[in-house]
Amino acid sequence: xxxxxxxxxxxxxPAGPSxxxxxxxxxGMAAIAGVLAVLFGTIAVASWSGSEPFLAVMAGxxxxxxxxxxxxxxxRG
Numbered sequence: 001x002x003x004x005x006x007x008x009x010x011x012x013x014p015a016g017p018s019x020x021x022x023x024x025x026x027x028g029m030a031a032i033a034g035v036l037a038v039l040f041g042t043i044a045v046a047s048w049s050g051s052e053p054f055l056a057v058m059a060g061x062x063x064x065x066x067x068x069x070x071x072x073x074x075x076r077g
Contacts, residue, residue, distance in 0.1 A: 033070025
């Protein structure tokens with residue numbers, strides 16, 4: 001995208017090239033996501049047993065999405 005003078009502006013990130021997070025940080029964030037996924041799963045089971053299928057489905061989807069995000073954090077960094 002050109003600036004006011006018409007010269008092109010580089011799209012590069014001023015902070016430099018992206019790098020992976022340290023392994024310990026990735027493990028910690030994945031562990032937090034795992035705990036939250038278990039909590040969402042518990043809510044899903046409790047909702048299902050309490051005859052609240054909509055809440056159970058929403059909590060189940062939340063559990064799956066949180067587990068997916070934790071796995072991506074751990075493996076892709």
